[in-house]
Amino acid sequence: MARDSQAALVALNRFGFGARGGASGDFINAASDPRGFVKAELNRTNGALLELPGLASTPALAKAVFDYQFEIQQARNAAAKPGNRGAATEAPQSSEAAPKQTRNLSLNRIAMEMAPKEPSMQQGEAGSAAAPPAEPMPPGAKAPPPQPPNVIQKTFRAEALARIQRATMADCGIVERLVAFWSNHFCISASKGGLARMWAGSFEREAIRPHVFGRFTDMLKAVEQHPAMLFFLDNQQSLGPDSRAGIFRNRGLNENLAREIMELHTLGVDGGYTQEDVTSLARVITGWTYAGRLGQLGTPGTFVFNANAHQPGAHRVLGKTYEAGGVAQGEAVLADLARHPSTAKFVAAKFVRHFVADDPPPALVARLQDVFTRTDGDLRAMTLALIDADEAWKAPLTKIRSPYEFMIATGRVLARIPGDPGRYLGGLNTLGQPLWSPAGPNGFPDTNAAWAAPEGMKLRLDIAAQVASRIADSVDPRDLLEVVAANAASPETRRTVERAETRQQALALLLMSPEFQRR
């Protein structure tokens, strides 16, 4: 090939999810016009949206989970004490602005019922242990699970499947990489409880995807007003101490969301805010909640501004006074945070760290920061600036794929569109990156220190070996090496693959080769 093979690796692996097997021609296309290959995907209208018949809106999902929860509650009450309706009437009422513990408990219990299911998927009741991509299992091949999955499990798996399929089929994968990046930047965690698990997918579809090529300020507002985020960081429980609800219930502020907006979503921990700013922002966004099951505040599962819970008056954040103005007061603060120089710096550095290097080249960060600032946070402009930057093409491929990137890339090169997300979810659990379930609001780490650790590499090898043991009979690993790296493959890797004892071993080694692991 007379084309630029090294640039093809960058286009496919640094910017995308890796070359697809079959007759995709990805490597040749990427080698002939590396930048064009990456940018082609950016030019499709609404290319980041994910709308499928089976995927419901957040309010519709809320209704389903509220109904499910209510049914369980009814059944429990009926079983416990036929005459006692006290608990049944109390719980729904409390699902408005400030839910009581009873409601949380029952939601969490729902999540608890399903929590072990994912690991046990991974354990594989029928001996099929944690492993990633595969063709859909024949329906009859698996022993039926003891209980049918509940609505939360079903939803989570459907959302996961849609995301995995989209990433597996994408041409380059840059759009899905961007979705994953922003989704991790503004992460929620499904392990928070039933509602978070129910909404993990719709949160990404509704708050992240529409803005991946839009403006940061719009994504920020969509995220912080999304019921999933409000639930994840407890804002639906936060009441202005001097609001009507606060006085009536004798409850008050919860700083959780306000702090993470500043620390993780916009300014960064060193971004120049104080504890007072956090507390003040917490006051500003009191009343930002979602309507509960009874819909007293609005359609259940929609964002609502509950004036009764809002701390009245003007508030001062980062030296500026925001006059009372209902929901607009908080929106004004968010808009200023989105525009703050610290935000531009924080976001640009994180973006470059994700795509280029653990220690992002300062000049490149500065350029993206400048683009972000000049364009008022235009994320398409920032993305294009990265793709146009020489550093992004010249920097060696030193980063290791995250577990998610590794598993998606594996499915792509093997040309297997999954019909069931089970193996992916299990593999991600094993490798320490359970889908949409980071341990904290800072999301999953994004450095080699986290993903190229001894334990992780050993587990990755085990998973590669398992995939290979299932798949390798139907592929020729030597052909796949051409798909993955063509003449950019090192002689050592080529030799290692060619000299393997079995097809299985050759495939496992290919999936673990630096050409496949580095990006």
Place this chain on the structure above:
Amino acid sequence: METTMDCCESRASSLTRRSLLFGGASFAAWAYLPKFARAAEGRDPRLIVVILRGALDGLATVAPIGDPDYAALHGSIALTSSGAKGATMLDNFFGLHPAMPEFSRMYREKRAAVVHAVATSYRERSHFDGQDVLESGFAGPGRVQSGWLNRALESLPRGERVTSGLAVGPTTPLILRGAAPTVAWAPVALPQAAEDTAMRLMDLYSQRDPALAKALAAGLQLDKVAKGDDMKPKPGINGAAAMRLVARGAAKLMAADDGPRIAALAFDGWDTHANEGGATGRLAQLLGGLDGALAEFESGLAARWRDTVVVVATEFGRTARINGTEGTDHGTGTVALLVGGAVKGGRIISDWPGLKPANLYQGRDLAPTTDLRAVFKGVLHDHLGIGESALAQTVFPDSASAKPMKGLLA
């Protein structure tokens, strides 16, 4: 013990936030035996550091019930010294959370101690920076790749390699990351790649990718899965049970003659912003899990318990006054716990600052009066014989002002 766990499991529902595959619990250890492990004197110390991620409410764990301001500040979740679910008074001032009967017993047996109003040198309120400071041992946050326990190991004479059955978990906590090789274990059974495949890959990496070669080589050393069905995660496992399970496995590994001597565990889930609970509730469940884990160490280490020190620490404390959602927000001063046969226990070590508004740090947090590094340094010095200059320079850089605390060990 069994009663405690039963009651915890019946209220397991609110632990789901961090109940991932391993229940938010991880274990990693130094891959070598210290040279003095089999020294003629017969002393063979074990050290376990338990990191509680999320910021433990020290005022709810060891409550200053005798402080006149405590009850009002902690409000509806404050512990009291009376009643069926009353705190266990450790002296006439401090009461221990009722979910910790094992710690209470060890305290009576003088094998458990509390250090109160303690904090690292970190004074902001970010979990992630706070954990970095706690685990890195550096005076301030920043992107670092090594932890203080790992650097402490580098100054220990290195003996034989740990050969006990160790498997791999997906993560090593920062406290143990660094140049000194570590091993990790997690209660998961995963079919392994054939050894030959691994060797071929090692060969490729050593030619093409030295960094991956190093990582995989370390990973492969840990190739043997800890045997025993009791170490597999069970369906329905919750955070408290996971803590016990990981502690049981860790103790089993560490009790062996050729098992690891120095280890770190991390338990997630202590960030109790809302509905923290008092004598019962969310924090009570977590503390019950921690208490169970400490008991697992004791019973699993058996004869080795005599020479064991377990240090339990967290990145910072929580606000003295509860917030508007019956929880607590990020604070400063908190507790550290010391447990083990080698601990000079039955004591609360504290220069109590008091909870009057003027005495609170920034008007909101328990003021720190003891530097947590002094506690760590005291243990490393007296238990492992690490010299003061190494402690002040490499293990805890820029920590000369925090002298090793004396007399923590029996």
